[in-house]
Amino acid sequence: MSQSTVSIVAGGAGFIGANLVPRLLEEGRHVLVVDNYSRGSANNLGHIASDPRVTLIQADVSDRAATAETFRRAASIGTVDEVWHLAANSDIPAGVQDSDVDFKDTFRTTFELLRAMREFGVPDLHFASSSAIYGDLGEQSLHESIGPLLPISNYGAMKLASEAQASAAAESFLRRVNLFRFPNVVGVPATHGVLLDFVNKLAATPDVLHVLGDGTQQKAYLHVSDLVAAMLAVRARKVEGKVEVVNIGPTDEGVTVRWIAESVVARVRPQARIAFGQGNKGWVGDVPKFNYSTARLQSYGWTPKLGSAQAIARAIDEIARQQGV
Amino acid sequence: MSQSTVSIVAGGAGFIGANLVPRLLEEGRHVLVVDNYSRGSANNLGHIASDPRVTLIQADVSDRAATAETFRRAASIGTVDEVWHLAANSDIPAGVQDSDVDFKDTFRTTFELLRAMREFGVPDLHFASSSAIYGDLGEQSLHESIGPLLPISNYGAMKLASEAQASAAAESFLRRVNLFRFPNVVGVPATHGVLLDFVNKLAATPDVLHVLGDGTQQKAYLHVSDLVAAMLAVRARKVEGKVEVVNIGPTDEGVTVRWIAESVVARVRPQARIAFGQGNKGWVGDVPKFNYSTARLQSYGWTPKLGSAQAIARAIDEIARQQGV
Numbered sequence: 001m002s003q004s005t006v007s008i009v010a011g012g013a014g015f016i017g018a019n020l021v022p023r024l025l026e027e028g029r030h031v032l033v034v035d036n037y038s039r040g041s042a043n044n045l046g047h048i049a050s051d052p053r054v055t056l057i058q059a060d061v062s063d064r065a066a067t068a069e070t071f072r073r074a075a076s077i078g079t080v081d082e083v084w085h086l087a088a089n090s091d092i093p094a095g096v097q098d099s100d101v102d103f104k105d106t107f108r109t110t111f112e113l114l115r116a117m118r119e120f121g122v123p124d125l126h127f128a129s130s131s132a133i134y135g136d137l138g139e140q141s142l143h144e145s146i147g148p149l150l151p152i153s154n155y156g157a158m159k160l161a162s163e164a165q166a167s168a169a170a171e172s173f174l175r176r177v178n179l180f181r182f183p184n185v186v187g188v189p190a191t192h193g194v195l196l197d198f199v200n201k202l203a204a205t206p207d208v209l210h211v212l213g214d215g216t217q218q219k220a221y222l223h224v225s226d227l228v229a230a231m232l233a234v235r236a237r238k239v240e241g242k243v244e245v246v247n248i249g250p251t252d253e254g255v256t257v258r259w260i261a262e263s264v265v266a267r268v269r270p271q272a273r274i275a276f277g278q279g280n281k282g283w284v285g286d287v288p289k290f291n292y293s294t295a296r297l298q299s300y301g302w303t304p305k306l307g308s309a310q311a312i313a314r315a316i317d318e319i320a321r322q323q324g325v
Numbered sequence: 326m327s328q329s330t331v332s333i334v335a336g337g338a339g340f341i342g343a344n345l346v347p348r349l350l351e352e353g354r355h356v357l358v359v360d361n362y363s364r365g366s367a368n369n370l371g372h373i374a375s376d377p378r379v380t381l382i383q384a385d386v387s388d389r390a391a392t393a394e395t396f397r398r399a400a401s402i403g404t405v406d407e408v409w410h411l412a413a414n415s416d417i418p419a420g421v422q423d424s425d426v427d428f429k430d431t432f433r434t435t436f437e438l439l440r441a442m443r444e445f446g447v448p449d450l451h452f453a454s455s456s457a458i459y460g461d462l463g464e465q466s467l468h469e470s471i472g473p474l475l476p477i478s479n480y481g482a483m484k485l486a487s488e489a490q491a492s493a494a495a496e497s498f499l500r501r502v503n504l505f506r507f508p509n510v511v512g513v514p515a516t517h518g519v520l521l522d523f524v525n526k527l528a529a530t531p532d533v534l535h536v537l538g539d540g541t542q543q544k545a546y547l548h549v550s551d552l553v554a555a556m557l558a559v560r561a562r563k564v565e566g567k568v569e570v571v572n573i574g575p576t577d578e579g580v581t582v583r584w585i586a587e588s589v590v591a592r593v594r595p596q597a598r599i600a601f602g603q604g605n606k607g608w609v610g611d612v613p614k615f616n617y618s619t620a621r622l623q624s625y626g627w628t629p630k631l632g633s634a635q636a637i638a639r640a641i642d643e644i645a646r647q648q649g650v
Contacts, residue, residue, distance in 0.1 A: 164476050
């Protein structure tokens with residue numbers, strides 16, 4: 001691989017990007033990270049932020065002119081052959097309250113990135129979609145061939161809308177699109193999510209951990225190291241068709257919020273008690289139980305190294321150290 | 326029904342609206358038609374435009390302030406209990422060329438209507454979605470439970486994006502959402518579509534009808550009278566769940582472009598010859614063959630009065646008269 005091959009990673013200074021960028025550098029690539037630093041931070045990238053093959057640009061890819069300028073900068077470095085689109089709102093309740101949030105950060109980022117890819121002739125898109133596009137289908141197995149897709153949050157809606165845009169772009173001008181439907185992902189640098197939330201709550205009120213909902217919600221969790229490995233494995237496949245849709249996740253059925261809360265307390269504040277709320281939904285847009293099928297991913301010969309419980313256990317320890325507790 | 330019950334029909338001065346509004350008036354409703362007249366026209370509504378129970382507003386519902394003003398006007402007439410969202414770009418190739426077209430006319434209209442429905446407490450949405458959300462799934466039966474949904478045009482993408490938004494809104498603040506996945510619909514007042522296109526081409530060049538593609542594309546067609554009847558039948562059902570997704574279409578497998586071309590020529594210019602193009606796609610975003618399942622709709626006890634061939638035959642005659650040929 002020539003040194004002049006460039007990956008653009010949108011939202012690359014966030015949680016996923018910080019774990020992906022080092023892997024792209026290992027391939028010999030130059031990486032242009034574009035991030036508006038609304039949730040991401042150059043600090044997340046640590047020492048790689050100063051790697052000469054990393055270019056950091058603070059810009060909002062929901063803005064057309066800023067996105068074009070970012071692509072011009074990338075093209076001046078070398079041949080840009082792929083965009084990793086990781087930019088999104090990650091605060092689901094905020095997006096339910098105000099639809100403008102997911103519109104701008106989750107939908108419009110995809111829209112403008114696709115316009116720039118067409119203008120600059122960038123052929124491949126790897127998109128961080130979400131299991132939230134499935135909505136609340138109860139006990140049904142959520143595999144890639146199921147429908148109808150009825151997301152219950154604006155976050156899920158704008159992820160599905162982004163998939164739809166990317167699919168149309170594949171027909172019209174892209175060479176390849178990978179739509180990665182993420183599960184709940186844990187690890188560091190943690191910027192949001194249930195583990196960071198619990199750790200921070202215990203720091204604020206050491207005697208009690210207040211949990212939204214009754215704790216029976218059950219979800220599958222993947223460690224970010226496995227997530228990145230899965231995406232790279234799918235990207236390396238020579239597949240037929242222009243659009244690949246794949247659920248990424250562990251092979252188990254997940255763990256409950258109660259188990260997570262108990263694990264965080266045991267690691268951070270063993271003396272704290274846990275106070276549960278009512279109902280099995282934490283907030284509008286939260287899905288109580290997930291039966292998330294990763295059969296397709298497994299059929300590609302890939303399995304995660306860590307199951308949900310192991311991923312959570314490792315991430316709690318990583319986040320506790322990150323937060324200095 | 327009180328005279329003060331109001332339906333808002335967005336895009337109501339277009340082809341579908343002109344056929345729907347009279348049926349809503351028959352229910353005793355007041356109807357507020359909002360249309361930007363980009364493709365719609367008050368002329369399409371004929372004598373009902375002057376009915377005292379019809380309020381016509383020229384406004385673009387992709388604009389937030391204009392939409393809020395429209396809803397204020399509707400609320401001043403009576404209790405607004407439903408929105409029919411028929412506004413969309415209908416020029417699929419234009420939307421493939423420039424993604425801003427479907428973004429504004431198909432996506433953003435839904436986005437702003439939903440914001441206004443929340444603000445004004447309007448509970449029910451009836452949305453004109455499309456079979457285009459399925460993309461090109463080959464010979465597979467396109468039923469509502471199939472996935473993944475991979476539209477191949479920005480039109481299809483923004484229709485799917487609109488479904489997704491409406492689904493999230495149902496979870497958060499709406500009472501009921503009907504997502505009607507339209508087939509190809511024919512009838513008058515024709516504003517676009519293959520029949521009007523063929524009739525107009527023959528008026529311009531009476532000796533030959535040039536057809537995009539080789540004529541083997543096969544699609545199902547529904548007459549607009551049946552489409553409106555189906556939507557009203559689904560709306561009248563007392564269903565469980567907040568979101569209904571239903572394919573609307575005839576029960577047959579459709580007719581070919583060749584058959585349509587021959588039928589138009591026979592009615593309009595019997596001496597004209599037909600010149601076919603290459604390939605079985607007319608344009609990017611066109612799906613060559615559709616196996617569109619309407620089993621769900623039939624399970625509700627509804628079937629169309631006209632099959633594809635009958636619908637086309639009637640519509641050719643209606644359009645020929647509309648165009649004065």
